[in-house]
Each structure stands twice: as structure tokens, then as C-alpha cells.
Amino acid sequence: MGDSPRKRSEWTKSLSPAVPILGREHNKVDVLWYVGDYASYHPSAIESTIAFSKILHALGVDYGILGSMESSDGDSQRLAGERGLFEMLAEKNGQVFNRYQFKEIVTTDPHAYNAFKNEYPKLGISFPVRHYTQFLAGYLADITLMLKKEINALVSFHDPCYLGRVNQIYERPRLLIKAIPGVQLVEMSHNRSNSLCCGGGGGGMWLDGYSWDIAETRSSEWRIQEIVPAKPIQDIVTVFGSSNKVSKKNGNGKSAKPIPKQRILAVACPYEKPRFQDALKIVPGAANLVIMDIAELLAFSMGL
Structure with missing residues (x-):
């Protein structure tokens, strides 16, 4: 998206209660929320991101995001022919995910959902994952x-x-x-x-x-x-x-x-x-x- 990874969680700064960022406060949650590139940086998408964070708080969900430690899921790169870059990003994400304890990944991005569910396991990287609409339907x-x-x-x-x-x-x-x-x-x-x-x-x-x-x-x-x-x-x-x-x-x-x-x-x-x-x-x-x-x-x- 052209912005620094340090700005990936900038959308959280004005929110109260605060959005939990893993590594800063705790390393164990029920839900690891993978926000994604567009949902973290694009102004229109951020409106939806903030809305989902408020719903999670209202439901009392124990969750956290990765903040600057989050990387692109690599799906666009894979489909654009950059298979090597996709595999590099998948490996990087897998290493970051393994640092924390969580029950499942929930993502607001269907492209990330598909990558984590169907493409990452081919590389030996497998985690339980749901799209946010699947998750909320459970509530x-x-x-x-x-x-x-x-x-x-x-x-x-x-x-x-x-x-x-x-x-x-x-x-x-x-x-x-x-x-x-x-x-x-x-x-x-x-x-x-x-x-x-x-x-x-x-x-x-x-x-x-x-x-x-x-x-x-x-x-x-x-x-x-x-x-x-x-x-x-x-x-x-x-x-x-x-x-x-x-x-x-x-x-x-x-x-x-x-x-x-x-x-x-x-x-x-x-x-x-x-x-x-x-x-x-x-x-x-x-x-x-x-x-x-x-x-x-x-x-x-x-x-x-």
C-alpha cells in the first residue's frame, strides 16, 4: 500500500476501548484478528475495520491484532504470478502466527481467508480460520x-x-x-x-x-x-x-x-x-x- 508497516495499526489510535495489539500487552487470545492490507490502510475500508472492532468489544470477544508485525497475506502476489513472493510472505506470516497462542484466526478479508484456508496448508502452514461474517453468525x-x-x-x-x-x-x-x-x-x-x-x-x-x-x-x-x-x-x-x-x-x-x-x-x-x-x-x-x-x-x- 506504500505506507510503513508501523502505520498498519494507526487506525486504532483514536479508539476507546483500545484495540489489543499482541506483543504489547499479552500473547494469548481466543481470536487472532488478521486485519489485512486494505482494511488497515485505505480510508474507506478503515471505516469497516473500526466498525468490526466495536462489535468485537460489544460482544466481549477476547481478541488481538498483530499491528506492525502483520504482513500481507500474499494472495494478490500469488495471482499476479509472484509465486516466490507469496511463499515468502506465507512463511513470514506463519512464523509470526506461531509466536502467539490463539484458538482461531478471524479475518475481514476474503482473499486472506482463502489464502489461509486453501493455499497456506499446501506449504505446511495451517491454522483454523474464519471470515468475519462466519464468526459473527455464531453470535x-x-x-x-x-x-x-x-x-x-x-x-x-x-x-x-x-x-x-x-x-x-x-x-x-x-x-x-x-x-x-x-x-x-x-x-x-x-x-x-x-x-x-x-x-x-x-x-x-x-x-x-x-x-x-x-x-x-x-x-x-x-x-x-x-x-x-x-x-x-x-x-x-x-x-x-x-x-x-x-x-x-x-x-x-x-x-x-x-x-x-x-x-x-x-x-x-x-x-x-x-x-x-x-x-x-x-x-x-x-x-x-x-x-x-x-x-x-x-x-x-x-x-x-
């Missing part, structure tokens, strides 16, 4: 009791490639979304195993999104174009209430004017939020669409 009963604020919105979920098609994790993210009061989950035409790519995987995050002699539209723009026109007639609210049903009369006996619900595209990968936010600037009619990580939606509803 769904507790989280549901904490969800106080209503989010009156139509929410569509973009399945990350490495979470969905590669590792078949489809339902847990949706369970978290559907638990939020006021939310109506609306599937896009391409979803689950038929989902579209945001364009960031396979090293694409570090490349130009398109070439004029190949394509005029970025993958992220195709995805935004798919959600913008999707507005079922029944998915409207009135200025006089939050019900999905249209109120035919207001207090004066006059017809109430229906207004569209807020549209939200929910994501669960740190690559996706900045990519889709850029696409909003280009796709006609997308200006009012909001991109939020599932962790942000949960944290908002929990009042964190």
Missing part, C-alpha cells in the same frame, strides 16, 4: 438482542468471489443482514454462485479497471448498473411511516406521496467498498446508492 442470537436502531432500507448483498463462489459461504452474510430491524434484503439478478466480480481480485486491485480496446465498462460499474434500476413497486415507504405498505391517506385525508426506500449495497470485502464508491461517480442514477460493509450496518444498528 447471531447475542447480536440480534443488541440491534436497536432500525435501518429502513432495501439492502442488496454483493457476494465476494472468494467468500461465495470459491468457498461457498452464501447464507451467513445474509443472516446478519436480515437480522437488522427495518432492512429488506433484495437479491440482485446475479447472486450467490452466479454473482459478478467487483474487478479487484486476481491482482486487479492494482491494475487499471479497463482498456478501451477490450472493454469500456469496469466490472464494478456493471455491478452498480445492475442494482440501480432494481426497485420493485412494493418496496416503497411513505413520508408518514416506515411500513413497506403504501399509506393511501394521510392525517388530512389526502393521498400520501410514496418515496423510495434508501438503497444500500452491502459488501463483506475491503476491496469492494472503494471500488463501488468510485463506480457511483460514473453510473447514471447511482448517486443516492450507499455502499456499506455488513460490519458497518451492524454497528450502526447496535448504536456503536
Whole structure:
């Protein structure tokens, strides 16, 4: 990302309670949270990172991060053809992981999740790992009791490639979304195993999104174009209430004017939020669409 490893945990400095950093205070936790590159450095992704940290504190999870000792998971390097660099990073991460005692790794990055789950074991480096949506789904009963604020919105979920098609994790993210009061989950035409790519995987995050002699539209723009026109007639609210049903009369006996619900595209990968936010600037009619990580939606509803 071009920044010093010493700045990898800079996002934690303003938070209270403090985010535990392994090696500074203790070396034994239940959960080692592997934050990842984009989630540590990119401003849009950091918003989601902070939200997840607040949820962990609210749930009372015994966790810690590696801070400056964390290195890239190497997945982008592997897919860009730098196999040697990937193996070097995997070995380095394995050595760091072995310094601490923990029950499992939880990561906010599906690319890291896939690398730790499917690629590292080929090198003899194996640790229990879950994506954060899998982890939080295990706390769904507790989280549901904490969800106080209503989010009156139509929410569509973009399945990350490495979470969905590669590792078949489809339902847990949706369970978290559907638990939020006021939310109506609306599937896009391409979803689950038929989902579209945001364009960031396979090293694409570090490349130009398109070439004029190949394509005029970025993958992220195709995805935004798919959600913008999707507005079922029944998915409207009135200025006089939050019900999905249209109120035919207001207090004066006059017809109430229906207004569209807020549209939200929910994501669960740190690559996706900045990519889709850029696409909003280009796709006609997308200006009012909001991109939020599932962790942000949960944290908002929990009042964190």
C-alpha cells in the first residue's frame, strides 16, 4: 500500500476501548484478528475495520491484532504470478502466527481467508480460520438482542468471489443482514454462485479497471448498473411511516406521496467498498446508492 508497516495499526489510535495489539500487552487470545492490507490502510475500508472492532468489544470477544508485525497475506502476489513472493510472505506470516497462542484466526478479508484456508496448508502452514461474517453468525442470537436502531432500507448483498463462489459461504452474510430491524434484503439478478466480480481480485486491485480496446465498462460499474434500476413497486415507504405498505391517506385525508426506500449495497470485502464508491461517480442514477460493509450496518444498528 506504500505506507510503513508501523502505520498498519494507526487506525486504532483514536479508539476507546483500545484495540489489543499482541506483543504489547499479552500473547494469548481466543481470536487472532488478521486485519489485512486494505482494511488497515485505505480510508474507506478503515471505516469497516473500526466498525468490526466495536462489535468485537460489544460482544466481549477476547481478541488481538498483530499491528506492525502483520504482513500481507500474499494472495494478490500469488495471482499476479509472484509465486516466490507469496511463499515468502506465507512463511513470514506463519512464523509470526506461531509466536502467539490463539484458538482461531478471524479475518475481514476474503482473499486472506482463502489464502489461509486453501493455499497456506499446501506449504505446511495451517491454522483454523474464519471470515468475519462466519464468526459473527455464531453470535447471531447475542447480536440480534443488541440491534436497536432500525435501518429502513432495501439492502442488496454483493457476494465476494472468494467468500461465495470459491468457498461457498452464501447464507451467513445474509443472516446478519436480515437480522437488522427495518432492512429488506433484495437479491440482485446475479447472486450467490452466479454473482459478478467487483474487478479487484486476481491482482486487479492494482491494475487499471479497463482498456478501451477490450472493454469500456469496469466490472464494478456493471455491478452498480445492475442494482440501480432494481426497485420493485412494493418496496416503497411513505413520508408518514416506515411500513413497506403504501399509506393511501394521510392525517388530512389526502393521498400520501410514496418515496423510495434508501438503497444500500452491502459488501463483506475491503476491496469492494472503494471500488463501488468510485463506480457511483460514473453510473447514471447511482448517486443516492450507499455502499456499506455488513460490519458497518451492524454497528450502526447496535448504536456503536
